[in-house]
Amino acid sequence: MSVAKSLLAGRIVEDALFPYPRLREKDREVLGMMLEAIDQFLAPHHQDFRRWDRDAAQPAEFIQGLRDLGLFGLIIPEEFGGLGLSNAGYARVLSQSSMHDSSASLTFGAHSSIGMKGILLFGTAEQRARYLPKLAGGEMIAAFCLTESGAGSDAASIRTRAEKNADGTWTLNGEKIWITNGGIADLYTVFARTESDAGKITAFLVEARWPGVSHGPHEDKMGIRASSTTTVSFVDVKVPPQNVLDVEGKGFKVAMAILNNGRTGLGGGAVGGMKTLIALATQQAQVRKQFGEPIAQYGLIREKIAQMTIDCFAAESVVWMVAHYIDSGREDYSMEAAISKVYASEAVQRSAYEALQIAAGNGFMRDFPYEQASRDCRILTIFEGTNEVLRLYIALSGLKDLGKSLGELKVAVDEIFNHPIKGFGVLADYAEKRLSHATGVGRDKIVGKIPPALREATAIYEKYTMELAKASDFLLRKYGRSIAGRQHALKRVADISIDLFVGLCVLSRATTLAAAPGDAGTQAVGIAQTFAQQAKRRMANHVRRLTRNEDEEMDQLAGFVLEQGRYPWDVLG
Numbered sequence: 001m002s003v004a005k006s007l008l009a010g011r012i013v014e015d016a017l018f019p020y021p022r023l024r025e026k027d028r029e030v031l032g033m034m035l036e037a038i039d040q041f042l043a044p045h046h047q048d049f050r051r052w053d054r055d056a057a058q059p060a061e062f063i064q065g066l067r068d069l070g071l072f073g074l075i076i077p078e079e080f081g082g083l084g085l086s087n088a089g090y091a092r093v094l095s096q097s098s099m100h101d102s103s104a105s106l107t108f109g110a111h112s113s114i115g116m117k118g119i120l121l122f123g124t125a126e127q128r129a130r131y132l133p134k135l136a137g138g139e140m141i142a143a144f145c146l147t148e149s150g151a152g153s154d155a156a157s158i159r160t161r162a163e164k165n166a167d168g169t170w171t172l173n174g175e176k177i178w179i180t181n182g183g184i185a186d187l188y189t190v191f192a193r194t195e196s197d198a199g200k201i202t203a204f205l206v207e208a209r210w211p212g213v214s215h216g217p218h219e220d221k222m223g224i225r226a227s228s229t230t231t232v233s234f235v236d237v238k239v240p241p242q243n244v245l246d247v248e249g250k251g252f253k254v255a256m257a258i259l260n261n262g263r264t265g266l267g268g269g270a271v272g273g274m275k276t277l278i279a280l281a282t283q284q285a286q287v288r289k290q291f292g293e294p295i296a297q298y299g300l301i302r303e304k305i306a307q308m309t310i311d312c313f314a315a316e317s318v319v320w321m322v323a324h325y326i327d328s329g330r331e332d333y334s335m336e337a338a339i340s341k342v343y344a345s346e347a348v349q350r351s352a353y354e355a356l357q358i359a360a361g362n363g364f365m366r367d368f369p370y371e372q373a374s375r376d377c378r379i380l381t382i383f384e385g386t387n388e389v390l391r392l393y394i395a396l397s398g399l400k401d402l403g404k405s406l407g408e409l410k411v412a413v414d415e416i417f418n419h420p421i422k423g424f425g426v427l428a429d430y431a432e433k434r435l436s437h438a439t440g441v442g443r444d445k446i447v448g449k450i451p452p453a454l455r456e457a458t459a460i461y462e463k464y465t466m467e468l469a470k471a472s473d474f475l476l477r478k479y480g481r482s483i484a485g486r487q488h489a490l491k492r493v494a495d496i497s498i499d500l501f502v503g504l505c506v507l508s509r510a511t512t513l514a515a516a517p518g519d520a521g522t523q524a525v526g527i528a529q530t531f532a533q534q535a536k537r538r539m540a541n542h543v544r545r546l547t548r549n550e551d552e553e554m555d556q557l558a559g560f561v562l563e564q565g566r567y568p569w570d571v572l573g
């Protein structure tokens with residue numbers, strides 16, 4: 001069972017969490033040169049980025065510069081002309097480029113994370129040989145075409161169709177919307193309905209130059225305005241059979257696998273954004289004087305800077321742990337990847353809000369970078385799966401696998417669904433047993449490795465892993481299969497899982513850093529302690545609110561307002 005899913009069964013899989021992973025030597029070598037080259041190329045464009053944001057355009061010469069740096073071939077194996085970076089190395093590059101500009105990052109990030117990832121994950125040898133060399137050099141730019149006007153979160157409801165012809169080719173018809181790189185891509189990974197016994201959806205590799213393929217104008221967006229976002233249309237497009245990605249009917253699985261695998265790119269970008277915001281906020285706080293003092297002296301400003309730092313450290317810890325899971329060949333990392341996306345995307349939005357608040361009036365002015373940073377990061381909780389849908393996914397995939405993977409408890413867990421009363425307490429008992437049998441973190445192999453200063457934090461995660469197992473038990477018992485419709489409860493399970501998994505990643509990283517010389521190690525331990533206390537308060541609240549909440553009242557109020565279609569009160573009457 002995956003690390004995050006195990007938490008719902010009351011287990012902390014310490015082998016998969018400790019020690020905190022190190023970036024591969026080969027990645028370090030490439031990154032050593034690459035990060036500096038990125039800074040040198042992007043830093044002189046800072047004024048341009050602001051202009052391109054206003055003009056909603058990214059000039060072709062700039063995209064050529066990204067090509068020249070090798071940024072379209074980051075994760076493509078060297079044998080095809082790429083740099084062969086791991087997921088962790090790739091996320092680190094995106095973090096660096098996102099310190100300069102989100103739209104620039106997105107142009108090569110969407111290409112790698114989702115546009116051509118399908119070929120890496122599912123491509124045949126022939127497809128890889130045909131496309132990867134061109135994709136590595138940026139001669140071909142890739143885009144991922146799933147969303148349609150009627151199919152956003154409910155991606156399985158797409159209407160774009162592909163009909164199989166007698167000669168084995170396919171005819172593709174439909175329109176995709178909001179496609180990143182839509183206007184500049186040469187190769188689209190397209191998902192289309194192909195109802196058959198084999199399955200409902202198939203993934204195709206479609207070249208932009210083929211007759212019948214076109215794209216709409218650049219969308220006028222709130223943020224990441226320079227990044228190309230367009231509709232992409234397919235009218236009677238002939239697709240050869242060798243351009244089916246994976247096998248007919250398995251397109252939905254392909255789409256989900258690509259999105260799961262690509263999440264650390266988005267997370268890495270969010271971390272880069274936070275690093276820039278922290279640098280801006282610290283400079284502003286020290287330079288700006290009010291009431292005779294730099295505002296950096298004031299507790300409320302210091303609290304913001306400390307919280308931004310904790311959020312960034314936590315996001316970084318979870319993103320690179322998940323990247324390591326992907327790189328080390330773990331099969332099931334989808335729940336962890338979703339957690340990293342939700343956490344990092346919300347952390348950068350909190351940081352953008354607080355950095356702008358520290359700059360206050362200046363922050364609101366377009367001459368300063370805060371408003372663009374706030375607009376640019378707003379997309380991160382929306383695309384590649386909205387955070388609402390990902391929270392439901394986190395909770396449901398955890399609960400679903402819980403029953404399946406308990407082995408000896410399988411029968412008893414089935415009982416929970418079949419006879420809710422009979423199955424009472426089975427998971428909680430199981431969780432207690434496991435912890436008391438020295439499976440829990442801190443009691444087993446790692447006990448000697450966790451510094452004494454982090455023992456209390458460790459105990460918090462142990463306790464709330466138990467609480468999560470009990471909560472899972474309680475919910476399965478109370479609702480059985482209808483738990484899928486209890487969104488308030490699922491959100492609480494997701495939020496406890498997020499705090500636990502992110503917290504354990506922070507604990508692991510701080511344990512490694514504790515030995516580092518100087519302040520960095522001591523401060524990392526401090527961050528882990530504070531994160532644990534903050535997480536404890538949030539988790540305690542979620543546990544309490546599983547049974548004592550205002551869910552029904554809120555639902556009823558929403559129903560009333562939805563029926564009214566407006567806020568119905570006024571002080572006048």
Ligand SMILES: Cc1cc2nc3c(=O)[nH]c(=O)nc-3n(C[C@H](O)[C@H](O)[C@H](O)COP(=O)(O)OP(=O)(O)OC[C@H]3O[C@@H](n4cnc5c(N)ncnc54)[C@H](O)[C@@H]3O)c2cc1C
Binds near residue numbers: 178383387
């Ligand atoms: C700038 C930009 C770039 C994009 N790039 C791409 C791309 O390259 N390729 C691509 O295929 N797509 C892309 N998208 C599409 C993006 O992935 C979708 O916008 C996203 O999946 C959400 O779909 P939607 O906007 O239709 O929202 P909807 O699905 O309509 O959701 C509306 C609201 O309802 C919530 N919601 C939906 N279902 C549920 C549920 N079951 N329970 C509770 N709440 C729910 C959502 O969380 C959201 O708050 C892009 C979008 C944007 C804005």
